[in-house]
Amino acid sequence: MLSPMKDYFTPGEIAERFDLTLDTLRYYEKAGLLRRVDRAPSGHRRYRADDVELLHLVRCLRDTDMPISRLREFAELVREGDHTIPERVEVLQSHQHRLNAHIERMRERQEAIGHKIDYYLGVLSERPEPARRPEGSMDTPVKETG
Amino acid sequence: MLSPMKDYFTPGEIAERFDLTLDTLRYYEKAGLLRRVDRAPSGHRRYRADDVELLHLVRCLRDTDMPISRLREFAELVREGDHTIPERVEVLQSHQHRLNAHIERMRERQEAIGHKIDYYLGVLSERPEPARRPEGSMDTPVKETG
DNA sequence: ACTTGACCTGGAGCGCGCTCCAGGTCCCAT
DNA sequence: ATGGGACCTGGAGCGCGCTCCAGGTCAAGT
Numbered sequence: 001m002l003s004p005m006k007d008y009f010t011p012g013e014i015a016e017r018f019d020l021t022l023d024t025l026r027y028y029e030k031a032g033l034l035r036r037v038d039r040a041p042s043g044h045r046r047y048r049a050d051d052v053e054l055l056h057l058v059r060c061l062r063d064t065d066m067p068i069s070r071l072r073e074f075a076e077l078v079r080e081g082d083h084t085i086p087e088r089v090e091v092l093q094s095h096q097h098r099l100n101a102h103i104e105r106m107r108e109r110q111e112a113i114g115h116k117i118d119y120y121l122g123v124l125s126e127r128p129e130p131a132r133r134p135e136g137s138m139d140t141p142v143k144e145t146g
Numbered sequence: 147m148l149s150p151m152k153d154y155f156t157p158g159e160i161a162e163r164f165d166l167t168l169d170t171l172r173y174y175e176k177a178g179l180l181r182r183v184d185r186a187p188s189g190h191r192r193y194r195a196d197d198v199e200l201l202h203l204v205r206c207l208r209d210t211d212m213p214i215s216r217l218r219e220f221a222e223l224v225r226e227g228d229h230t231i232p233e234r235v236e237v238l239q240s241h242q243h244r245l246n247a248h249i250e251r252m253r254e255r256q257e258a259i260g261h262k263i264d265y266y267l268g269v270l271s272e273r274p275e276p277a278r279r280p281e282g283s284m285d286t287p288v289k290e291t292g
Numbered sequence: 293a294c295t296t297g298a299c300c301t302g303g304a305g306c307g308c309g310c311t312c313c314a315g316g317t318c319c320c321a322t
Numbered sequence: 323a324t325g326g327g328a329c330c331t332g333g334a335g336c337g338c339g340c341t342c343c344a345g346g347t348c349a350a351g352t
Binding site for chain 4 (some may be wrong): 040
């Protein structure tokens with residue numbers, strides 16, 4: 001029979017796939033972000049498809065700065081079974097709202113920085129290259145009209 | 147003569163204005179994000195308008211995760227005088243690009259989380275409230291059709 | 293004279309999220 | 323049998339950005 005899909009992944013494969021180190025992977029497991037992962041007879045970890053799936057979400061939530069502690073809580077809900085789905089939704093929604101607010105703040109800051117840049121560019125265009133090269137000065141190869 | 151504008155601010159005022167602690171303010175100074183601030187005869191710090199101005203930018207850049215070390219470099223450029231404005235512009239622009247990329251990634255993650263939420267909601271609507279309230283159960287006041 | 297409150301100093305400590313390490317096991321290829 | 327590579331463990335260490343602390347000074351109020 002043709003394997004329905006590779007159903008076990010090695011730590012190395014997972015690490016590469018999610019761009020995490022083996023250490024981080026083990027750390028996540030210890031921290032309760034993943035269940036106690038299966039083992040090969042050798043003792044090496046074997047990740048299943050649903051570990052991969054959860055890791056996907058974990059990665060996503062970590063990337064958006066959900067703290068480990070909160071992620072662990074979420075992972076516990078997942079382990080408790082489908083009846084916790086409403087709670088999970090609440091967690092995700094609340095995270096999403098925080099994230100929205102965060103993105104909006106970033107956008108505002110970004111704009112403010114843009115204004116500062118514009119201000120500087122204004123200063124430069126008013127007195128373009130003032131007192132530049134005090135003589136045969138340094139060898140600093142300044143770009144023309146940067 | 148009418149004071150042109152309050153030209154000194156106490157640590158407390160600054161801390162409140164920027165929502166920073168006195169400790170953080172001092173830390174920033176030690177770290178070179180601010181010049182060595184003026185003192186009252188008592189030894190207490192007295193912040194000038196241009197400290198405030200710089201702090202404004204510092205706050206903005208810290209809020210967008212510019213590391214302290216980079217901020218110190220920027221602050222040094224500011225101290226070196228107007229001839230460093232082109233360099234400052236480069237620093238800000240490069241930060242802005244990183245920030246744009248960051249925002250974009252956040253947006254993507256946000257969307258992914260949204261999809262997960264939708265998936266969960268889908269599951270819920272297929273089997274709506276299975277085995278909910280095993281009888282006269284807990285008093286959890288679950289919102290109807292959340 | 294005494295208290296209160298704002299601030300000072302240098303230095304230690306903390307929380308987070310990893311990251312590194314020593315020493316070991318297992319398995320496969322030469 | 324030997325070597326190499328992937329992985330294991332428990333625990334220590336790290337980098338960042340603060341945060342806290344003890345012990346002190348100063349200025350104003352009562």
